[in-house]
Amino acid sequence: MTDPLLSLRGISKSYGQIHANQGIDLDVAPRSIHAILGENGAGKSTLMKLIYGVEQPDDGTAIWEGEPLSLASPAQARRKGIGMVFQHFSLFETLTVVENIRLVVKGRTADLTERIRTLGRDFGLEVDPLAPVHALSVGERQRVEIIRCLMTNPKLLILDEPTSVLPPQSVDKLFDTLRRLRDGGVSILFISHKLEEIRAICDHATILRGGRVTGNVDPRDHDAHDLACMMIGRDMPDPMPALPLSGGEKRLEIIGLDHQPDDPFAVRLSNISLSVRAGEILGIAGISGNGQSELASLISGEAVLPREQRDRIYMMGKDVGTLGAAARRQRGFAFVPEDRLGRGAVPEMSLVLNSLLTAHPLGLLRHGLVDRASARALTNECIRQYDVRTSGPEAEAGALSGGNLQKFIVGREIMLSPKLLFVAQPTWGVDIGAATAIRRRLITLRNEGMAILVISEELEELFELCDAIQVLHHGRLSPPLATRDTRPEEIGRYMMGAHSSPEKAVA
Numbered sequence: 001m002t003d004p005l006l007s008l009r010g011i012s013k014s015y016g017q018i019h020a021n022q023g024i025d026l027d028v029a030p031r032s033i034h035a036i037l038g039e040n041g042a043g044k045s046t047l048m049k050l051i052y053g054v055e056q057p058d059d060g061t062a063i064w065e066g067e068p069l070s071l072a073s074p075a076q077a078r079r080k081g082i083g084m085v086f087q088h089f090s091l092f093e094t095l096t097v098v099e100n101i102r103l104v105v106k107g108r109t110a111d112l113t114e115r116i117r118t119l120g121r122d123f124g125l126e127v128d129p130l131a132p133v134h135a136l137s138v139g140e141r142q143r144v145e146i147i148r149c150l151m152t153n154p155k156l157l158i159l160d161e162p163t164s165v166l167p168p169q170s171v172d173k174l175f176d177t178l179r180r181l182r183d184g185g186v187s188i189l190f191i192s193h194k195l196e197e198i199r200a201i202c203d204h205a206t207i208l209r210g211g212r213v214t215g216n217v218d219p220r221d222h223d224a225h226d227l228a229c230m231m232i233g234r235d236m237p238d239p240m241p242a243l244p245l246s247g248g249e250k251r252l253e254i255i256g257l258d259h260q261p262d263d264p265f266a267v268r269l270s271n272i273s274l275s276v277r278a279g280e281i282l283g284i285a286g287i288s289g290n291g292q293s294e295l296a297s298l299i300s301g302e303a304v305l306p307r308e309q310r311d312r313i314y315m316m317g318k319d320v321g322t323l324g325a326a327a328r329r330q331r332g333f334a335f336v337p338e339d340r341l342g343r344g345a346v347p348e349m350s351l352v353l354n355s356l357l358t359a360h361p362l363g364l365l366r367h368g369l370v371d372r373a374s375a376r377a378l379t380n381e382c383i384r385q386y387d388v389r390t391s392g393p394e395a396e397a398g399a400l401s402g403g404n405l406q407k408f409i410v411g412r413e414i415m416l417s418p419k420l421l422f423v424a425q426p427t428w429g430v431d432i433g434a435a436t437a438i439r440r441r442l443i444t445l446r447n448e449g450m451a452i453l454v455i456s457e458e459l460e461e462l463f464e465l466c467d468a469i470q471v472l473h474h475g476r477l478s479p480p481l482a483t484r485d486t487r488p489e490e491i492g493r494y495m496m497g498a499h500s501s502p503e504k505a506v507a
């Protein structure tokens, strides 16, 4: 066998009582695409941070190209030829794309701008180099992270869930890119919860469970179900059947909404109409950056309509377009935003305090003071019901693994028992076992009469969950398509900008 590019032996890392990595051995071969598989909290991101020098191991050794490797910082890792794209973004929001890239890649702004455009075109990672990062959607930000990393010409590229917010077409392009990089001599460490993707692109897979290596396999020799069982150490739950539509009352209605946000880089919304009834799940499909975040802020109440725009957004039969988020929540609305750190949760605060942020109306305040015992009980219940792996309710939200924080936020909002629940990217970064559990839960709630609106870039997820799907493209919404009569390719056509053939539209 050829010598490995990177060899780890006996790597361990603990955070207080939590043993995130324990005695990890890992060999990454040259020219290989190597998957790291594991449930939420298994220790994947921690291991990658150790390799990239963000964190230092408590124990163990690393060999890089035959020489001992000790990394004190990401800058040192980059000098050795190790690049990483993070699950959580590391971009400065107030700078433009090219300004962010200049912080890491040397060169004149004009040359870098041109290289960003060329790389974007070649690899399906298009993004405007001059746009400020705060105006970009989550998907676009991820593209910037990947481009920035490719521009440092790494020998080992670490990708922590790179495809979680990419549309199917871009995933194919990204995979072509990764194969080309591999054939050109780059090794890639690839973390993903999408087992079919791992089977499609990876030549090795290392499985982690509870911070230890539990297996090394060739993923092409196993089907996705096998891999999932190895990861979670037990069999998978079955999906939940949806009952036929109940045709309840309209809990959300948007009528001919036109909106031009103040931000010049934001997407203008044109003539948006949709409705969600009690006992129904409506899905909004589309590639991020087509108006999803603009529509989400208008529905959540983070952005409100000017006073003269009446009769555009109704919740539970009331015109709410000019009301803020809190007033909408009081009417029985709950919301899970797509970025969990920042808007979904405050990373420096404990889970108990994060519960209070939205759940305080559930009897958690007494005489204007926080009832800590009830807040703790509620948080514990959320941790239990949603299988949030954490040291306990006092853990800081920022210390949870990405998928576990997502489970916590989704759980917290569902526990409010809203009449209308709006979830953006419900299972983003959540492992396959927990994703199935969240989807089953949403379908149960729908069967019990909740109205649910889901924005997701994962078509498979929308097909599993929704009664009807509408596609957002360039700020316009397609007619609703009944999921049972629609094929994914038809949705795909709308995602690419095809126009309506309303015969399949739901009445």
Ligand SMILES: Nc1ncnc2c1ncn2[C@@H]1O[C@H](COP(=O)(O)OP(=O)(O)OP(=O)(O)O)[C@@H](O)[C@H]1O
Residues within 6 Å of the ligand: 015, 018, 019, 020, 038, 039, 040, 041, 042, 043, 044, 045, 046, 047, 087, 389, 390, 398, 399, 400, 401, 402, 403, 404, 429, 431
């Ligand atoms: N800075 C930190 N402080 C305390 N605990 C941490 C910290 N970072 C990670 N952990 C804990 O270490 C364990 C492993 O987390 P890690 O992020 O490596 O998991 P993961 O496999 O990448 O999960 P996911 O798929 O959800 O991203 C988790 O229990 C997590 O809560």
